[in-house]
Amino acid sequence: MTPGAEPVPRQRTAPAERRDRGVAASLARRGWLWRQIPAHSPLTPGAVWRAAVQTLVRQEDARPRVARLLRALYPAREAMLLGSGTQALELAIGIASRVVGEPAVVALPAFSCYDVAAAAVGAGVGIALYDVDPWTLAPDLESVTATLAEGARVIVVAPLFGVPIDWDAIEQCLRGFGALAIEDAAQGHGALWRGAPVGSAGALSVLSFGRGKGWTGGRGGALLMRRFPLDGGIGGSRAPGPFDELAALGTAVAQCVLGRPAVYRLPAALPFVHLGETRFHPPTEPRRMTRAAAALLERTLPLATQEAAARRVNAEAMLARLPPDSRARAVTPPRAGTPGFLRLPLRIPGGLAGFAEPLRARRLGVAPGYPTTLAALGAVRERLTRPHGRWPGAEELVRGLVTLPTHSLVSAAERDEMLRLLE
Ligand SMILES: Cc1ncc(COP(=O)(O)O)c(C=O)c1O
Numbered sequence: 001m002t003p004g005a006e007p008v009p010r011q012r013t014a015p016a017e018r019r020d021r022g023v024a025a026s027l028a029r030r031g032w033l034w035r036q037i038p039a040h041s042p043l044t045p046g047a048v049w050r051a052a053v054q055t056l057v058r059q060e061d062a063r064p065r066v067a068r069l070l071r072a073l074y075p076a077r078e079a080m081l082l083g084s085g086t087q088a089l090e091l092a093i094g095i096a097s098r099v100v101g102e103p104a105v106v107a108l109p110a111f112s113c114y115d116v117a118a119a120a121v122g123a124g125v126g127i128a129l130y131d132v133d134p135w136t137l138a139p140d141l142e143s144v145t146a147t148l149a150e151g152a153r154v155i156v157v158a159p160l161f162g163v164p165i166d167w168d169a170i171e172q173c174l175r176g177f178g179a180l181a182i183e184d185a186a187q188g189h190g191a192l193w194r195g196a197p198v199g200s201a202g203a204l205s206v207l208s209f210g211r212g213k214g215w216t217g218g219r220g221g222a223l224l225m226r227r228f229p230l231d232g233g234i235g236g237s238r239a240p241g242p243f244d245e246l247a248a249l250g251t252a253v254a255q256c257v258l259g260r261p262a263v264y265r266l267p268a269a270l271p272f273v274h275l276g277e278t279r280f281h282p283p284t285e286p287r288r289m290t291r292a293a294a295a296l297l298e299r300t301l302p303l304a305t306q307e308a309a310a311r312r313v314n315a316e317a318m319l320a321r322l323p324p325d326s327r328a329r330a331v332t333p334p335r336a337g338t339p340g341f342l343r344l345p346l347r348i349p350g351g352l353a354g355f356a357e358p359l360r361a362r363r364l365g366v367a368p369g370y371p372t373t374l375a376a377l378g379a380v381r382e383r384l385t386r387p388h389g390r391w392p393g394a395e396e397l398v399r400g401l402v403t404l405p406t407h408s409l410v411s412a413a414e415r416d417e418m419l420r421l422l423e
Contacts, residue, residue: 189214
């Protein structure tokens with residue numbers, strides 16, 4: 001199309017209009033509490049009940065088995081189970097900083113989940129931000145090189161929404177500087193890089209099993225080590241007690257009950273729950289994973305594996321139906337990567353406001369990307385090596401990135417409706 005020319009409106013065909021009427025009627029039938037959930041982490045009441053019996057009645061500890069399972073799934077020398085992905089990342093940053101020596105400056109993506117920043121703040125290190133390529137969501141390699149040249153020796157690489165990152169390119173970029181990459185695979189469940197699960201590539205890799213992740217234990221995280229021994233990381237901290245076990249099971253029950261489209265509008269409307277909002281949570285002291293979360297992880301793995309396959313099919317179906325002249329731009333994964341599509345990221349001029357009916361799009365589970373770059377967070381600014389830097393790729397993503405739900409609870413009619421609102 002000629003730059004500046006208006007797109008020619010497509011002629012609506014009778015079947016298309018019939019389909020739209022059908023979609024509108026099916027949405028109206030769902031009731032006022034209905035709102036599509038942005039991400040679905042499979043967790044059944046049966047799994048929670050059995051995990052509760054296993055943990056509270058039989059006093060069984062599934063953690064050694066889960067650690068072995070993780071070492072096998074994501075080939076690693078050691079696996080440490082922690083209270084959350086943020087805690088695992090905080091420990092990873094601490095360990096990597098000790099390995100590379102002073103000064104401890106960690107390079108983080110300027111566009112990412114705020115928890116990535118919380119982990120660096122918790123580790124007490126200086127922060128350098130690198131830019132993110134809006135076409136691939138991968139690190140902008142020139143910008144990474146600049147942060148390394150300026151002194152960062154540890155870099156956190158976080159594949160977003162399950163889009164893998166070209167790990168060979170990252171390693172090549174780091175080689176000359178003797179720097180270390182931490183792979184934050186919190187959003188990577190179901191994604192592959194060179195045929196291996198995302199989370200298998202870094203010298204240290206981090207997993208999250210929290211709400212909205214591909215594989216959940218209610219809450220929890222893991223730190224996988226490949227090259228270095230764990231140096232007692234959280235040795236001194238308090239082990240989870242009965243109250244922590246109950247809290248973990250309570251969180252899992254809440255996820256089962258409220259994480260359903262039929263009722264999700266209710267918790268999403270409660271301002272103090274902050275569901276679906278991106279907020280900065282100050283770091284907490286790293287703790288070991290609860291036995292309840294480990295018991296849940298054992299039970300939810302088969303469901304999570306099925307769910308990842310469903311997400312891929314749904315995301316690919318939506319991508320295949322994006323017209324060539326669509327205003328939406330898909331993200332390009334690297335050739336040797338298979339996305340896990342925790343959500344489907346698209347860039348649209350104006351972001352969520354670029355949808356025909358933004359409120360309706362939200363109700364269908366469409367969500368804006370992260371609302372600011374990490375540079376806008378007060379706790380990050382205090383530690384930034386270059387407070388006046390610009391990260392144009394990240395800023396572009398803040399303005400235009402939206403993500404669509406891909407999980408198995410999204411119906412074909414809802415996918416049609418999201419695509420219609422895009423056109
Ligand atoms: C990229 C990334 N890293 C780390 C985390 C933190 O994981 P957790 O919620 O288990 O603390 C998240 C959580 O959303 C994330 O998206």
